[in-house]
Amino acid sequence: MPMKKVIPHLLFLLVFAVQLYSIHSYADELRMLSKVLICPVLIGFLWLETRLSTSFYKHIAIGLFFGWLGDIFLLFPDYFLFGLGAFLIGHGFYLFAFLEQFKKADMRRDRFLYLITMVLAIYSLYLYQILAPSLGVEKYPVICYIFLIALMAVFAYGRRHRTSMASFIAIFFGALLFVISDSILAITKFVAYVPNSGLMIMLTYMLAQYGISLGAVWHKSYQEKLSSTDNRN
Numbered sequence: 001m002p003m004k005k006v007i008p009h010l011l012f013l014l015v016f017a018v019q020l021y022s023i024h025s026y027a028d029e030l031r032m033l034s035k036v037l038i039c040p041v042l043i044g045f046l047w048l049e050t051r052l053s054t055s056f057y058k059h060i061a062i063g064l065f066f067g068w069l070g071d072i073f074l075l076f077p078d079y080f081l082f083g084l085g086a087f088l089i090g091h092g093f094y095l096f097a098f099l100e101q102f103k104k105a106d107m108r109r110d111r112f113l114y115l116i117t118m119v120l121a122i123y124s125l126y127l128y129q130i131l132a133p134s135l136g137v138e139k140y141p142v143i144c145y146i147f148l149i150a151l152m153a154v155f156a157y158g159r160r161h162r163t164s165m166a167s168f169i170a171i172f173f174g175a176l177l178f179v180i181s182d183s184i185l186a187i188t189k190f191v192a193y194v195p196n197s198g199l200m201i202m203l204t205y206m207l208a209q210y211g212i213s214l215g216a217v218w219h220k221s222y223q224e225k226l227s228s229t230d231n232r233n
Contacts, residue, residue: 008045015041016206023198032075038206039068042213049217059097060216066090067209080189081141088145091178094212095152098171101159101219109161116157120150120179127183134190142186153179164222167215174211181205 015037022031043064050057066089073083107113124146135142156175160168181204188197 004048008041008048011041012038012045012210016210019202019206020199023202035071035075035202036068038071038209039064042209043068046213046216050220056097056100056219057216059093059100060212063090063093063097064209064213066093081138084138084141084145087182088141088148091145091148091152094175095148095155097216098152098155098159101162102155103162106158106161113154113158117154120153123179124150127186131186131190138190142190145182149175149179149182163215163219167218167222170211170215170218172215174208174215177204177208177211181208 015034018030019034019038021027022034043061046052046057046061046064052058052061066086070083070086070090073079073086128143128146131142132139153172153175156172159171181201184194184197184204185201188194188201194200
């Protein structure tokens with residue numbers, strides 16, 4: 001692999017490691033600095049690999065941009081709802097991207113999609129029931145957030161037959177890691193402290209963003225192979 005293609009991964013690995021180290025070591029300034037670099041590094045990676053040549057890549061990049069805004073807002077406890085709103089918009093753009101690669105016909109050829117939808121719906125309802133007694137003015141934004149992130153994960157699975165297996169796995173597991181990360185964050189914020197929650201939240205969050213970005217880049221490789229095959233035929 002050419003060095004210029006390796007550099008974004010190394011940069012992300014560095015930010016990833018520094019962020020986890022800073023949380024473990026209670027190095028607040030280092031934690032804040034590394035946190036605001038997560039999404040810009042991934043946006044740069046996505047741009048270098050795809051040049052944001054289609055609306056799919058543009059939507060992923062915009063999702064990462066709002067993730068960056070959310071990261072900034074969540075550095076300040078008083079701006080939690082602004083952070084929630086930014087991530088809500090970001091997940092909306094991820095959903096738009098995944099919807100582009102979803103066809104209704106796939107629902108007939110992949111019955112497992114119904115099981116994924118049911119499991120995520122039951123989990124979302126269960127999570128809301130845990131959070132509900134502790135919610136005040138955040139009630140309706142949190143309901144919207146839980147619904148949207150579950151829907152995003154459903155359609156992340158729904159693109160299975162429209163891309164390569166590598167791209168599908170990276171994005172689908174990225175979406176599931178988002179569900180896990182945001183669940184831990186919500187329980188810690190509204191219900192009770194979860195031991196090592198900071199590490200778990202950021203570990204799953206960073207892997208989620210990386211998985212979605214990497215899956216988008218791998219989809220480009222799939223498109224190029226598909227185009228090459230069509231040209232030969």
